Amino acid sequence: MNPETDGSAPAIASPWPARTGVSRTELDPVSFLHRTAAIHPGRTAVVDGDVRRTYAELLERVNRLASALRARGLEHLDRVAALCPNVPELLELHFGVPAAGGVLVAINVRLSADEVAYIVEHSGARVLFVDPELEELAADVPGDVERVVLGGGYERLLAEGDPGGVPSLLRDEEEPIAIDYTSGTTGKPKGVVYTYRGAYLNALGEVIEAELGHHPVYLWTLPMFHCNGWCFPWAVTAAGGTHVCLRQFDPAVVWRLIRDEGVTHYNGSPTVQTAIAGHPDAAAPGRPLTVLVAAAPPSPTLLARMEALDMRVVHVYGLTETYGPHTVCTRQDGWDELPTEERARLLARQGQGYTIADLVRVVDDEMRDVPRDAATLGEVIMRGNNVMAGYFGNDEATAQAFRGGWFHSGDLAVWHPDGSIELRDRAKDVIISGGENISSIEVEQAICAHPAVLECAVVAVPHEHWGERPKAFVTLNPGAAASEDELIAFCRERIAHFKCPDSIAFGPLPKTSTGKVQKSRLREPEWAGYERRIN
């Protein structure tokens, strides 16, 4: 080949063909919409209550959105924020913003108003799309950010647009397509940058691992603001499927939609799965239903309940930094014949990299592979097309996360002899509650802001419904007084409610000889009887 791009002189009389644009198209998830709308213009693309739109209609709305944004002055790589539940408009933004040349910032609607404001400001978003029910949550967003309220304002914007759309500005598939903010180990959320290439390949990975096939009916139980709905806005569209929207999670509605809309696939954390599988309306739909379970493995009880509902359960694992799932616990020959308890034990493993991803490693502190002995604990590290480009505006955090040329997950696992990994603990101070990340440091900072508090440590404790919940251990200032209820209420004024501790224990904190709080000593009594230290 005579690479046009590397600057070296082409080889003299090389027999290899020179590079031409004929043989290369930049990988772009928006292309999936163009293809499906061309092939299946009349298929149902979106269902939202009584609203049903075909792929031709979806494409026209996306084209209008993209061209209207461009006409209002959106420039290449400008950020566009969205604060919406799983409504059709958020799906449209997943195509319309990149089609306009912008970068989508879909914000978690469970955050607090000042967290939302922080993300809008940090990302530098020029526009904020906000659901009318969430306008209060956007109260702290600076006034110079243009607001488009879903409903009237959004439809007026679309009316300005061109149904034929605008030419793509994409020149290089490694350009950013989205920023997803995540609560990591530090107090402030970090902006995880996704690229067109990564999103495209991840979407194909989801098509393959979830076996979306042709024309799935996908139910939006998973929030689209979590890792861009793990790229399912693009994956389901690639498969020519129907997006069934769901403004608010309600297991009774889930079962009605499974029945009435012929749902074939949905995703969720064990918390969501438990609510669905345990609901009185639960009934095997009489056709294949594939369910991806993420955030934590399904328990034997949950797995048995889901299998009794004829669900094909696929356990996947990943982080915001890996476009959502990075590994899948692929079923092995013979597993289906095992007793449920035993199968659940095997399915609880996180498995190995997706078909489109690199294999993950488990390493010690010096980045050497730990033995594959199912016993030695190490950190899970990843690299490849399924790993974020880095953190937005935070080179230091990127360098730290990418040290040694791999992304460090902060999750601790054992490595099985068959190559699969199994998480056991977390090196990072992160609590995963109902699939939502909570930074224990952020909670500590909120509590420490109370004048009566001297110091505070927050750890994850196991919880039957949410998987994990934060618990705070607090030392008060000498002579000061504050009740548990008072501190929790104080905390709820400052950070998202789901991040606030359910209980607080008072007393001196255990410390090392150098004065470092020994969180492990706080955690251990809470986890007595559990095999792992994550749930």
Added chain:
Amino acid sequence: MNPETDGSAPAIASPWPARTGVSRTELDPVSFLHRTAAIHPGRTAVVDGDVRRTYAELLERVNRLASALRARGLEHLDRVAALCPNVPELLELHFGVPAAGGVLVAINVRLSADEVAYIVEHSGARVLFVDPELEELAADVPGDVERVVLGGGYERLLAEGDPGGVPSLLRDEEEPIAIDYTSGTTGKPKGVVYTYRGAYLNALGEVIEAELGHHPVYLWTLPMFHCNGWCFPWAVTAAGGTHVCLRQFDPAVVWRLIRDEGVTHYNGSPTVQTAIAGHPDAAAPGRPLTVLVAAAPPSPTLLARMEALDMRVVHVYGLTETYGPHTVCTRQDGWDELPTEERARLLARQGQGYTIADLVRVVDDEMRDVPRDAATLGEVIMRGNNVMAGYFGNDEATAQAFRGGWFHSGDLAVWHPDGSIELRDRAKDVIISGGENISSIEVEQAICAHPAVLECAVVAVPHEHWGERPKAFVTLNPGAAASEDELIAFCRERIAHFKCPDSIAFGPLPKTSTGKVQKSRLREPEWAGYERRIN
């Protein structure tokens, strides 16, 4: 983004993360083998008669092959030719040659000895892997090309190798992975260059369009030397499937393997499909069997027979220049309920681009889209990741094929209002017989070499079994004499037997006023009663 590769200065204080190797892995179909061998080391990868090998064993043999080739001096981008039927060794070469840094040239075993020699010489191959049954076919290959005969010689090579393999030399996914020689419109075959990126994406495309799912059992009816078996060596491996090899096509053996090995997928032309579906042993296998039909659409009779055998028939279309299939006739809602005749009519369309491909266009002589009126004929053109890099050592042919920034297929189609295309004719002088391309010019040149022949024109005529066959129209020199049998025998000495005409008509050729042979006037009477001019 601060692109490291485009030579421009990075933006000052850009908030976008710099590019790092952490977030990018070159797309490489060899990675599928590494992944599947890591996750399913004990699964059956290859079945060939009594030989059964696991993925761990396949990987070890591939590693040995790659390292032994490297040890014998194979350098980056050196060509490695193979003249083999569908045996496990040819599958291994699809991984071992790229793993060694070489470029695979899998040669059609139905060619003649001098055609084989031409391809080996033109590609500059340093090594030729040859099946012991095909050594005679390699008789004209120059002696300085190292020969490795499958069986003893091949196993000795593997014994030299390192079971751990060698580090990949791949630095850029747009490097060439294979050259596939095709008979085009000119006499000599042209070398179509495939890239790692194209092969990887095409393999994912096959996983998706054929719905390979997890762990398919794939029967090798399609030759691996046709477009690298349309990338199924890589696709089936990506899906963790079993490759069931088939040295020689025999419908009785096909049915035995479908039954005994639990085959779930196979591919072939209508000629192959007719032989399989019409065989006395044909019986619905009692489980899903997905069959891709290429080279020509299935007739209503064939489709009805295949559907009665519970086969899911997928009609695909492409060329060697598009890694095999580029378009798929995706089933639309309601088609399954139509009468077979009507469904066959719809399934006979070539459809539109694969999920991973760009949409194709149908254009007039000035490359303007023809109307989507299902009536106006135009040329099918393609571009994107599913189009070859170009022809090896033939910049002129590449430039001609890529004129106007698109690959010109030479196939003439109408464009339906729903966006799908349907082939009607061929602009190129190519005859497609049993899925094999025949250049009519090459046949003409062979016949014209006979001293009695003044001039000759070869056209495609419809054939019930082979789809199309070449027919020759010959004018003899004044006073000269040669019988039909004599000319056919003469032809069979010079070119592959399947390329030789079945019948010859003698007489003056119809010509334009400028003296150009009017092939259309020769063809028309032969195709009376056919709707299309291809079969």
